[in-house]
Amino acid sequence: MYNQKKFKMNKFRFTALMLIFTFALTAKAQEPTTEEKITELKETVNGLLERLATDETDLQKLTKIKVSGYMQAQYQYFDNPAIQPNNYFMLRRARVKFTYEMVDGVKFVLTPEFVPGNLSVKDAYVVLNDRWTKAFSVWAGKFNRPNYEVEYSSSSRELPERSTLIRTLYPNERAIGAKLEFNPLNVPIHFQLAILNGADLMTINNASGTNLNTTENKDFDNYKDIMVRAYYNLPLGNFGGLDFGAHGYFGSLKSNTLKTLSSDYTTIEDVKIGDAVKRNWIGGEFQLFADVLGGMSIKGEYIAGKNASIGYSPVAAAGTTAAIPGVPNFQNNFSGYYVYFIKNLGVKNQFAFRYDYYDPNTDITGKDVTITKYSSPDAITLKSRTSGKSDLATSTFGFALLHYFDDNLRVSLNYEIVQNEKVGTVGALTEDYTKADGTKVVKGLDYSNVLKQNLLTLRIQAKF
Amino acid sequence: MKAINSKKFGIVLVFLALASFAFTPAPERITVKGSDTMVILAQKWAEVYMKSNPNSIIQVTGGGSGTGISALINGATDIANSSRKMKPTEKEKLKARYNTLGVEVACAKDGITVYLHPSNKVKELSVKQLGDIFSGKITNWKEVGGADQAIKLYGRENSSGTYVFFQENVVKGDYAPSCQTLPGTAAVVNAVKKDPNAIGYGGAAYAEGIELCKVKKDDKSPAYLATAETIKTGDYPITRYLFMYLRNKPTGEMKKYIDWILSPEGQKLVVETGYFPVK
Numbered sequence: 001m002y003n004q005k006k007f008k009m010n011k012f013r014f015t016a017l018m019l020i021f022t023f024a025l026t027a028k029a030q031e032p033t034t035e036e037k038i039t040e041l042k043e044t045v046n047g048l049l050e051r052l053a054t055d056e057t058d059l060q061k062l063t064k065i066k067v068s069g070y071m072q073a074q075y076q077y078f079d080n081p082a083i084q085p086n087n088y089f090m091l092r093r094a095r096v097k098f099t100y101e102m103v104d105g106v107k108f109v110l111t112p113e114f115v116p117g118n119l120s121v122k123d124a125y126v127v128l129n130d131r132w133t134k135a136f137s138v139w140a141g142k143f144n145r146p147n148y149e150v151e152y153s154s155s156s157r158e159l160p161e162r163s164t165l166i167r168t169l170y171p172n173e174r175a176i177g178a179k180l181e182f183n184p185l186n187v188p189i190h191f192q193l194a195i196l197n198g199a200d201l202m203t204i205n206n207a208s209g210t211n212l213n214t215t216e217n218k219d220f221d222n223y224k225d226i227m228v229r230a231y232y233n234l235p236l237g238n239f240g241g242l243d244f245g246a247h248g249y250f251g252s253l254k255s256n257t258l259k260t261l262s263s264d265y266t267t268i269e270d271v272k273i274g275d276a277v278k279r280n281w282i283g284g285e286f287q288l289f290a291d292v293l294g295g296m297s298i299k300g301e302y303i304a305g306k307n308a309s310i311g312y313s314p315v316a317a318a319g320t321t322a323a324i325p326g327v328p329n330f331q332n333n334f335s336g337y338y339v340y341f342i343k344n345l346g347v348k349n350q351f352a353f354r355y356d357y358y359d360p361n362t363d364i365t366g367k368d369v370t371i372t373k374y375s376s377p378d379a380i381t382l383k384s385r386t387s388g389k390s391d392l393a394t395s396t397f398g399f400a401l402l403h404y405f406d407d408n409l410r411v412s413l414n415y416e417i418v419q420n421e422k423v424g425t426v427g428a429l430t431e432d433y434t435k436a437d438g439t440k441v442v443k444g445l446d447y448s449n450v451l452k453q454n455l456l457t458l459r460i461q462a463k464f
Numbered sequence: 465m466k467a468i469n470s471k472k473f474g475i476v477l478v479f480l481a482l483a484s485f486a487f488t489p490a491p492e493r494i495t496v497k498g499s500d501t502m503v504i505l506a507q508k509w510a511e512v513y514m515k516s517n518p519n520s521i522i523q524v525t526g527g528g529s530g531t532g533i534s535a536l537i538n539g540a541t542d543i544a545n546s547s548r549k550m551k552p553t554e555k556e557k558l559k560a561r562y563n564t565l566g567v568e569v570a571c572a573k574d575g576i577t578v579y580l581h582p583s584n585k586v587k588e589l590s591v592k593q594l595g596d597i598f599s600g601k602i603t604n605w606k607e608v609g610g611a612d613q614a615i616k617l618y619g620r621e622n623s624s625g626t627y628v629f630f631q632e633n634v635v636k637g638d639y640a641p642s643c644q645t646l647p648g649t650a651a652v653v654n655a656v657k658k659d660p661n662a663i664g665y666g667g668a669a670y671a672e673g674i675e676l677c678k679v680k681k682d683d684k685s686p687a688y689l690a691t692a693e694t695i696k697t698g699d700y701p702i703t704r705y706l707f708m709y710l711r712n713k714p715t716g717e718m719k720k721y722i723d724w725i726l727s728p729e730g731q732k733l734v735v736e737t738g739y740f741p742v743k
């Protein structure tokens with residue numbers, strides 16, 4: 001009995017063992033061999049490599065597109081009682097620059113600006129670099145005019161705005177046209193020659209006050225303006241370096257009237273509609289960079305010449321055939337300059353000072369403004385144009401303290417002391433203004449004094 | 465023109481004087497970033513210098529010459545190692561941000577070597593042939609006396625100074641799209657080691673276990689290997705200086721470190737690492 005039981009038990013164990021063994025063998029037979037595993041792995045790697053090659057090709061295309069930009073938000077407080085509200089926050093600049101370098105030597109640049117309520121195109125140009133000498137490049141489209149302060153980016157500039165002189169001569173900095181640049185590889189000399197529409201963003205009003213120059217993308221007249229700039233980088237050994245050069249503007253605007261008045265307010269010249277009214281000026285510039293106690297620079301520019309604005313012809317008064325006087329073209333001799341002093345304070349901080357001066361009319365002084373002898377004598381056929389506010393010089397002391405958190409983030413505190421040239425007599429040149437509560441202050445601004453025009457700006461800039 | 469108020473002008477002068485006396489303090493810790501070609505050398509310098517100057521901390525990282533110079537401009541490093549000269553656009557950025565032109569220190573010489581697989585029948589090439597190979601005009605080894613096999617190109621990424629130097633002085637145009645870019649010279653050497661039809665370029669210090677290609681100025685010139693002698697005499701046609709760039713004239717610890725690098729002790733390490741001394 002015992003043996004029978006034992007035999008049954010052994011038979012059961014044997015069957016169980018056989019089953020386990022068979023199962024194990026089957027299981028082993030289903031597992032891939034090492035060779036199979038390697039082959040599978042190779043196929044996987046090859047597949048990944050193929051995908052990587054495709055991705056890399058796509059990625060290389062993407063690296064030809066570069067996106068950069070910056071945004072400046074600021075708070076400003078104005079001393080000027082005529083500016084209401086006298087303090088506010090604003091988004092000063094919000095630009096994204098797209099650069100597409102399709103092949104070596106061909107570059108497309110597009111910079112839209114996004115500020116609340118306005119979308120505009122700041123830059124839109126193509127650059128063709130010569131691939132042989134690598135010294136010449138041709139630009140076409142809308143780009144910065146060739147001038148040091150114009151071409152010095154707002155994201156790098158230490159003071160919030162460009163000097164009064166440059167803002168007056170080159171409104172909005174850009175112009176539409178073509179430019180040839182010559183930057184030889186082994187000589188630190190640079191030439192720029194530009195041909196421009198010239199009337200970009202200028203307001204040219206007719207008798208009704210309608211701006212005739214509204215088509216931003218086209219010229220106002222057939223005259224093209226020429227700009228040239230040349231500068232040289234002179235190394236000064238361990239001390240630093242001096243960049244110096246000159247630029248000139250040679251342009252014309254189409255006369256829209258029959259007289260041109262000079263800025264002495266006595267010389268009046270007959271012209272025809274369509275004649276060229278010249279705008280010519282030249283300037284000298286320097287930038288001294290010194291590795292003195294952490295780095296500093298002194299930069300300056302002086303420009304003088306003749307600018308012009310366009311008048312309009314006499315037209316018939318409404319409902320009659322009688323002509324009313326128009327406004328003559330006006331050619332003003334001007335001069336101006338700016339000087340910057342910039343000092344690095346360690347790696348993160350910077351101090352900057354700028355003095356800038358702009359005299360829009362060098363033919364008369366502040367004392368002479370509004371005096372009758374300097375008024376247009378031809379009041380019969382033309383509206384009498386008398387000397388006034390637009391003939392007064394402006395000087396500005398600008399101070400700035402800048403802190404760089406890193407390459408992307410910068411905060412600056414700026415204060416500008418703005419001073420106008422004074423007229424000779426109290427009450428001779430005044431303006432009304434309206435206070436915040438709506439009260440009108442008659443003759444509240446008297447240009448026989450230095451008016452309150454100081455300005456505080458606190459700005460934060462993010463750049464990428 | 466209106467006279468400038470003398471009181472205000474006085475205040476301005478005081479401000480300017482105060483600002484003029486502010487200076488950049490010398491860093492206690494020196495950070496070095498840039499050229500991958502120079503990483504081995506820069507690490508060796510730092511290691512040996514810190515042993516004899518235990519109070520000094522020198523941190524070395526690579527990333528490529530362009531990356532190092534960008535870091536110098538944005539204040540993220542004290543020294544940028546670069547295997548090419550600083551570009552005018554980079555100098556302009558330095559001027560705009562720090563009002564200096566930067567300080568260039570040539571600290572070693574290097575010959576850009578061309579790597580071939582030891583089994584390759586081709587043993588020498590002219591600069592023009594190399595340019596044609598890397599620009600994709602020559603695509604088969606038989607065109608330069610080798611086997612009838614397609615040429616496989618390996619090179620550096622465009623942030624590398626070696627990439628730029630080789631492009632400007634040899635390729636003289638765009639690299640062929642088939643040129644596979646690799647992160648670091650060591651990776652280029654490894655890729656060429658494994659592929660009999662490969663060709664690559666990089667610094668001399670990395671050329672171990674690989675065939676170096678002799679290079680000739682033109683078809684009529686003799687071919688030379690990059691050696692201390694041929695680089696010194698200028699016979700080897702693809703030679704360059706290796707640079708360290710600083711924002712300002714070095715002072716304090718930084719000056720001590722730079723002076724040591726240029727001393728016989730520092731230059732000895734240049735030779736030991738496989739590069740060539742500047743003097």
